[in-house]
Amino acid sequence: MGEFELIRRYFDRGPARRAALGIGDDCAILAPPRGMDSLAVSSDMLLVDRHFFADDPPESIGHKCLAVNLSDLAACGAAPLAFTLALALPTPDEAWLDAFSRGLFQIADRFDCELVGGDTTRGPLAISITVFGSVPGDAALRRDRAQPGDDVWVSGTFGGPAWAVQEIRAGRRSGLPVALLDRLTRPQPRVELGLALRHLASAAIDVSDGLLGDLGHIAERSRVGMTLRADSVPVDAPVAALDDPIRLACAWSGGDVYELAFCAAVENRAAIDALSARFGIALTRIGSVEAGEGIRVVDARGLTLGGLPRSHDHFGS
Numbered sequence: 658m659g660e661f662e663l664i665r666r667y668f669d670r671g672p673a674r675r676a677a678l679g680i681g682d683d684c685a686i687l688a689p690p691r692g693m694d695s696l697a698v699s700s701d702m703l704l705v706d707r708h709f710f711a712d713d714p715p716e717s718i719g720h721k722c723l724a725v726n727l728s729d730l731a732a733c734g735a736a737p738l739a740f741t742l743a744l745a746l747p748t749p750d751e752a753w754l755d756a757f758s759r760g761l762f763q764i765a766d767r768f769d770c771e772l773v774g775g776d777t778t779r780g781p782l783a784i785s786i787t788v789f790g791s792v793p794g795d796a797a798l799r800r801d802r803a804q805p806g807d808d809v810w811v812s813g814t815f816g817g818p819a820w821a822v823q824e825i826r827a828g829r830r831s832g833l834p835v836a837l838l839d840r841l842t843r844p845q846p847r848v849e850l851g852l853a854l855r856h857l858a859s860a861a862i863d864v865s866d867g868l869l870g871d872l873g874h875i876a877e878r879s880r881v882g883m884t885l886r887a888d889s890v891p892v893d894a895p896v897a898a899l900d901d902p903i904r905l906a907c908a909w910s911g912g913d914v915y916e917l918a919f920c921a922a923v924e925n926r927a928a929i930d931a932l933s934a935r936f937g938i939a940l941t942r943i944g945s946v947e948a949g950e951g952i953r954v955v956d957a958r959g960l961t962l963g964g965l966p967r968s969h970d971h972f973g974s
Contacts, residue, residue, distance in 0.1 A: 658749045660777050667758040668742065668772060676739050676773045685773035687739055693791035697735035700787040701725050709842070710825060711782075715753045717842040718784070719760030724844045725865065726788035727768055728915040731851030732863040734798040735790030737770035745780035768848055796855040803860040803879035803920040807946040810858075810929060812847050812916045812938050815868060816904065817893030819911020837895055844915040853932050854919060861919035867910040869952065869965060872918055876952055879920075883952045885944035887962045909954065909965050920946055 658666070664680070673679030678686040689696055703722050705711050723740065730737055742761075746754075765772060770788065818841040824833055847863075854861060860879055864871045868890065876883050890908045897904065921929060926942075933940040954962045 658751070663749050663754065663777060667754045668775075670762075670772070673771065673773060675769075675771045679739075679771065679773040682774075685739065685741065687773070687789055689791040690736075690738070693736070693793055695792050695794040695797065696738070697730055697733045697790040697792050697797065698787065699726055699729035699733075699790075700785065701729070702783065702785040704784075705782045713842055714760075715756040716760035719757040719762075720764050720843050722784045722786055723761055723764050723770070723788070724846050725915060726786045727764070727770065727846035727848055728844065728863040728865070730788060730790040731846050731848045732798060732861050732917060733790070733792060734796060734851045734855040734858075734861070735792040736852060737768045737848060738789045738791050739771045739773045740765070740786055740788040742772060742775035743785040744775065744777050745783040746777070747779070747782060768846075792855075798851065798854060798858055798861040798919070799878075800860055800862055800875045801878040803875050803881050803946050804922070805881055805946055805948045807859055807920040807922055808926065808942050809872065809883055809885060809918070809920055809944040809946060810940055810942055811864070811868065811890060811918050812850055812940055813914065814891045814893045814939065815864070815909075815914050815916065816890075816896035816907035816911050817841070818844075818913035819867075819907045820893070820896050820899070820903075822913065834895060837893060840893060841913055844913070846915060847917045847938070850917060850932065850936055850938060853935075854917075854921075854929075857925045857928055857932075858919040858921045861917055864912070864914050864916050864918050866912045868914075868918060869909045869954070873952055875918070875920065876946075876950065879946075880950065882947045882949035883944055884947060885952060885954045887954050887956050889941065889943040891939055891941055905962075905965060 669680050676687050709718050817837050821837050821841040860875050862871045892908045896907050956962050
């Protein structure tokens, strides 16, 4: 099977539905939908044994590689529009491609996000996606607009994916609950929540590298400080039973959760609580924004808690 037969068989779904021009030309041509004056664009590269394991089901790999990009759109309050896929493969394994493309298009269809182009090449397995979303320019969520006095919120639960990675690396995959593996391999981007937060949140970010580090990006960009409560973050059930140091490290520094962390004015508490009920997602206040700089995590007595690991950094120690 050659390159163009591979594209035709597994990724070309016919004429573009939303793009002005899609697969089959040198470039795709996109325009924001009516009423949207800006495009939100994000790229992520996923590498085997770095972002997924070689023996992960290919259907879940297809799901995850788009889900992590959709999570970036959610953090900006952008509605999914289209994406491109660059795929390097050691060899065109038909069974793998069939399952991979099925997982990819299941989540793409769920969020009405159309594949409009990309590239394929021979090489070590690597997946790179660029996703495009639409948003009114004045409603986009950003990292640089948190204000002193804002609440700090998170969606969902934390810690499970980081714990699952450690267990898999230790050779204990078979003992992990299916729900915990799904948290790692099939993350659920909070797109609907991001859209609903457009006029409620002052700043937002998706938590991919660890809650402490990702909130640090909001604090740095907004030039504010934060005080966060150590035991305020909801954790996945298997993590709740771990000893305190491991549980706190997984909750605050573990990545791969793809939940939203956001800041919002105190007067928006009732509206945000209503979103929790509307979407069936836990939304939890974990601290507050304050004047100054840096982030403090405090215990029940208000004492600063030290020793939490840094969040993931691809080029850090």
